[in-house]
Amino acid sequence: xxxxxxxxxxxxxxxxxxxxxxxxxxxxxxxxxxxxxxxxxxxxxxxxxxxxxxxxxxxxxxxxxxxxxxxxxxxxxxxxxxxxxxxxxxxxxxxxxxxxxxxxxxxxxxxxxxxxxxxxxxxxxxxxxxxxxxxxxxxxxxxxxxxxxxxxxxxxxxxxxxxxxxxxxxxxxxxxxxxxxxxxxxxxxxxxxxxxxxxxxxxxxxxxxxxxxxxxxxxxxxxxxxxxxxxxxxxxxxxxxxxxxxxxxxxxxxxxxxxxxxxxxxxxxxxxxxxxxxxxxxxxxxxxxxxxxxxxxxxxxxxxxxxxxxxxxxxxxxxxxxxxxxxxxxxxxxxxxxxxxxxxxxxxxxxxx
Amino acid sequence: xxxxxxxxxxxxxxxxxxxxxxxxxxxxxxxxxxxxxxxxxxxxxxxxxxxxxxxxxxxxxxxxxxxxxxxxxxxxxxxxxxxxxxxxxxxxxxxxxxxxxxxxxxxxxxxxxxxxxxxxxxxxxxxxxxxxxxxxxxxxxxxxxxxxxxxxxxxxxxxxxxxxxxxxxxxxxxxxxxxxxxxxxxxxxxxxxxxxxxxxxxxxxxxxxxxxxxxxxxxxxxxxxxxxxxxxxxxxxxxxxxxxxxxxxxxxxxxxxxxxxxxxxxxxxxxxxxxxxxxxxxxxxxxxxxxxxxxxxxxxxxxxxxxxxxxxxxxxxxxxxxxxxxxxxxxxxxxxxxxxxxxxxxxxxxxxx
DNA sequence: TCAAGCTCCGTTAACGTACACGAATGTATG
DNA sequence: CATACATTCGTGTACGTTAACGGAGCTTGA
Numbered sequence: 001x002x003x004x005x006x007x008x009x010x011x012x013x014x015x016x017x018x019x020x021x022x023x024x025x026x027x028x029x030x031x032x033x034x035x036x037x038x039x040x041x042x043x044x045x046x047x048x049x050x051x052x053x054x055x056x057x058x059x060x061x062x063x064x065x066x067x068x069x070x071x072x073x074x075x076x077x078x079x080x081x082x083x084x085x086x087x088x089x090x091x092x093x094x095x096x097x098x099x100x101x102x103x104x105x106x107x108x109x110x111x112x113x114x115x116x117x118x119x120x121x122x123x124x125x126x127x128x129x130x131x132x133x134x135x136x137x138x139x140x141x142x143x144x145x146x147x148x149x150x151x152x153x154x155x156x157x158x159x160x161x162x163x164x165x166x167x168x169x170x171x172x173x174x175x176x177x178x179x180x181x182x183x184x185x186x187x188x189x190x191x192x193x194x195x196x197x198x199x200x201x202x203x204x205x206x207x208x209x210x211x212x213x214x215x216x217x218x219x220x221x222x223x224x225x226x227x228x229x230x231x232x233x234x235x236x237x238x239x240x241x242x243x244x245x246x247x248x249x250x251x252x253x254x255x256x257x258x259x260x261x262x263x264x265x266x267x268x269x270x271x272x273x274x275x276x277x278x279x280x281x282x283x284x285x286x287x288x289x290x291x292x293x294x295x296x297x298x299x300x301x302x303x304x305x306x307x308x309x310x311x312x313x314x315x316x317x318x319x320x321x322x323x324x325x326x327x328x329x330x331x332x333x334x335x336x337x338x339x340x341x342x343x344x345x346x347x348x349x350x351x352x353x
Numbered sequence: 354x355x356x357x358x359x360x361x362x363x364x365x366x367x368x369x370x371x372x373x374x375x376x377x378x379x380x381x382x383x384x385x386x387x388x389x390x391x392x393x394x395x396x397x398x399x400x401x402x403x404x405x406x407x408x409x410x411x412x413x414x415x416x417x418x419x420x421x422x423x424x425x426x427x428x429x430x431x432x433x434x435x436x437x438x439x440x441x442x443x444x445x446x447x448x449x450x451x452x453x454x455x456x457x458x459x460x461x462x463x464x465x466x467x468x469x470x471x472x473x474x475x476x477x478x479x480x481x482x483x484x485x486x487x488x489x490x491x492x493x494x495x496x497x498x499x500x501x502x503x504x505x506x507x508x509x510x511x512x513x514x515x516x517x518x519x520x521x522x523x524x525x526x527x528x529x530x531x532x533x534x535x536x537x538x539x540x541x542x543x544x545x546x547x548x549x550x551x552x553x554x555x556x557x558x559x560x561x562x563x564x565x566x567x568x569x570x571x572x573x574x575x576x577x578x579x580x581x582x583x584x585x586x587x588x589x590x591x592x593x594x595x596x597x598x599x600x601x602x603x604x605x606x607x608x609x610x611x612x613x614x615x616x617x618x619x620x621x622x623x624x625x626x627x628x629x630x631x632x633x634x635x636x637x638x639x640x641x642x643x644x645x646x647x648x649x650x651x652x653x654x655x656x657x658x659x660x661x662x663x664x665x666x667x668x669x670x671x672x673x674x675x676x677x678x679x680x681x682x683x684x685x686x687x688x689x690x691x692x693x694x695x696x697x698x699x700x701x702x703x704x705x706x
Numbered sequence: 707t708c709a710a711g712c713t714c715c716g717t718t719a720a721c722g723t724a725c726a727c728g729a730a731t732g733t734a735t736g
Numbered sequence: 737c738a739t740a741c742a743t744t745c746g747t748g749t750a751c752g753t754t755a756a757c758g759g760a761g762c763t764t765g766a
Contacts, residue, residue, distance in 0.1 A: 004447070006751090018716090035714085050752085057407055058720075059753075174697065339692065340693040345691040359721090361722075372724095372725085375723075388745085410723075411750075
């Protein structure tokens with residue numbers, strides 16, 4: 001019952017000191033090619049793996065990690081949750097000497113985003129966690145990071161051609177298909193109308209929302225059911241404007257059976273529906289924000305697709321630290337499951353994530 | 354920027370040696386009441402928390418943990434999965450000196466269960482993970498464990514009056530309600546028939562299955578929809594017998610719209626339905642076993658409720674170790690979310706858990 | 707030829723905790 | 737009063753790793 005070999009074992013086997021073994025392990029030079037090979041061979045023979053416990057005890061290194069995400073103080077805002085997960089992961093790694101440089105910007109102001117970027121640029125960072133929301137503005141910074149060999153991970157949505165070391169997020173097309181399937185389960189064969197309503201200003205150009213809609217349409221194109229799907233972007237500055245726009249849209253459809261909200265604002269539609277007592281319309285949306293959860297419990301919203309935002313934040317920081325610390329689990333990305341939440345199973349998701 | 358206080362800091366502040374601090378921390382005696390109080394006060398002042406990294410490095414302790422669960426080598430068996438999670442957790446704790454005493458018994462033989470119990474009784478264990486399947490036979494062993502102050506955690510289903518240190522599992526009543534709700538979404542107002550079919554011999558008396566059925570009925574008792582639910586326990590020794598019993602049941606119902614399988618054997622019904630080409634019946638079951646997954650992808654099974662069996666095993670061992678190691682997260686139980694799986698979202702659950 | 711500068715490598719002190727050992731007291735017993 | 741013994745406490749080593757330090761041996765150039 002021999003336990004795992006330590007660098008001491010390797011040193012003994014290779015007739016060198018532990019210092020030499022350490023230099024070989026970390027490619028720190030100062031070792032002749034001959035002994036390097038000798039030691040390397042023993043390392044492979046004994047199948048040595050470093051004891052990460054001892055490593056983090058001994059290591060004097062500390063890491064500065066920048067967090068470049070939208071600011072949020074409300075549980076009714078999606079970006080509140082990834083931050084929670086990041087804090088959780090940070091707490092678990094308190095012994096590796098972790099230093100978060102938190103740069104939370106205003107989602108509605110590009111200037112705020114740019115300010116935070118220049119703030120982070122000044123710092124000497126080892127890693128960055130961000131999300132590709134302002135794609136163009138982010139691109140320059142990402143190039144900068146790549147030139148300085150600073151690792152960064154992406155949340156929520158991916159950048160195909162980037163060198164990001166890790167991505168956590170949900171497959172948006174597939175999540176749209178799931179929403180479609182759930183609605184499809186409830187439909188009858190009377191050529192129903194379906195509305196797709198979203199509320200995110202196009203200027204932000206978040207591709208996730210569009211991809212969800214793509215998945216949604218794609219599903220019904222190949223489904224048996226014959227449905228009419230019409231899509232509307234609703235921009236408003238007051239409750240009155242919102243209501244009148246919705247009124248307009250609702251009078252235009254004949255046989256409305258379901259509404260799909262591909263962004264996280266389904267509570268807006270729920271609020272409207274609740275007043276109209278149009279309860280027989282199926283409503284499906286995204287994200288377990290506080291108001292969404294309320295309407296889900298009431299039965300106004302029927303389905304919410306959750307993307308485990310807390311877990312996303314948690315994983316992003318976790319993986320970044322692991323790769324910095326060489327504990328590398330080398331998984332390049334993680335697809336978050338497409339959780340289906342109803343009034344009956346919300347109890348064990350809410351908050352728990 | 355002061356970092357967390359160590360026992361050295363405490364020793365200095367209290368004018369004692371680190372040895373004394375250590376004795377106070379572990380109630381190891383050999384300390385006069387006066388200095389004990391003095392040290393204790395400093396500990397609380399500085400809000401000292403032990404460095405678990407250093408602890409597990411220094412600790413020579415090793416733990417023997419018994420695993421008393423049904424044996425399984427097939428991915429088509431529920432109990433295959435918790436074992437995977439246990440192995441995963443064990444791998445992560447390789448540095449605390451973990452020694453698993455694995456006692457996997459034959460689910461169909463009480464004798465096998467009893468054999469394994471007597472096997473474990475001989476060992477000097479620090480903890481046990483098991484599941485209350487053979488309740489009566491387990492009771493004696495549990496008493497024995499409690500008398501010897503050996504911690505144990507329960508998987509899958511709880512024992513109310515026990516001293517278990519931890520429970521991981523799903524709320525079975527609520528999961529039955531979720532299945533009912535999903536089926537309800539698909540129903541129309543034509544007073545449909547619903548079948549509940551289960552295949553577990555009563556002799557094993559697993560309460561989980563019955564509680565799921567309770568939840569299922571409860572939902573429809575309070576729902577708007579008027580449905581007729583009839584329940585059948587199907588015992589069979591050959592495929593022919595199974596088919597003829599199902600034939601019998603199916604001819605007896607008028608307006609069959611949905612089938613609920615509260616155990617993990619929904620693939621049996623799916624197989625039957627596939628041959629009968631009775632595709633318009635909604636089928637809902639439990640557990641993402643390999644065959645269930647296959648029929649879910651094909652669209653024969655419509656809904657599977659997953660109970661994250663891998664996570665269950667993982668958490669059970671994790672929490673047990675933490676409580677043994679004094680890292681105690683003192684959460685007495687963990688309710689696993691009631692995951693709803695369809696053909697469209699299975700992709701990111703399967704295997705991943 | 708010898709100091710200066712390499713390269714290569716061994717030694718050593720941390721990191722924070724656990725625990726054995728033994729020294730310094732105090733107390734009881736003859 | 738000497739001895740035995742118990743109580744209380746400090747010291748030292750270990751866990752596996754990191755990384756600074758410095759020594760030995762070699763090469764180089766004046």
